[in-house]
């Protein structure tokens with residue numbers, strides 16, 4: 001019998017966790033991906049309600065004050081948070097919920113949901129990561145510099161997570177995530 005579960009996917013900017021996540025959701029459409037709230041401006045092609053709920057700082061602060069976020073953090077000058085209601089509803093219905101969030105948020109979840117499965121995606125190397133972030137060409141130089149600094153901090157905290165997966169070969173990394181989630185599901 002299925003039981004609700006919270007899964008946290010964390011890894012530095014540019015590590016490819018978004019692409020891994022999309023592939024995982026394709027293989028397992030029963031997984032529920034939480035859509036975060038952010039004060040960051042939408043990137044080209046991003047859709048409100050699908051990629052994020054894009055809100056003002058004022059609205060974000062109101063949500064924090066009202067306890068509407070399960071966790072939240074500031075990242076590279078913007079706020080990001082997980083809406084509480086949808087996640088709790090899905091877990092109550094015995095669904096598996098995935099949060100794709102940064103380190104501070106993952107730490108908060110580890111405290112509030114000790115049963116959560118925390119997965120950290122590592123780059124093959126920091127040099128490779130820098131190459132990927134710059135190659136993406138989506139952010140300003142200042143934003144890239146902030147993201148690189150944060151990436152180093154995050155990689156140093158990888159051992160805090162239950163499972164560490166290196167995204168060197170995409171298919172192998174995806175398989176490792178699936179194994180981490182489903183190999184223990186029968187327990």
Ligand code: 5GP
Nearest residue numbers: 036037072073075080081082100101102105
């Ligand atoms: P991006 O701006 O590249 O979409 O996301 C920046 C970082 O914020 C990524 O590491 C992403 O995982 C993280 N992030 C996205 N949504 C949330 C959230 O709801 N909470 C937290 N703590 N981090 C988030």
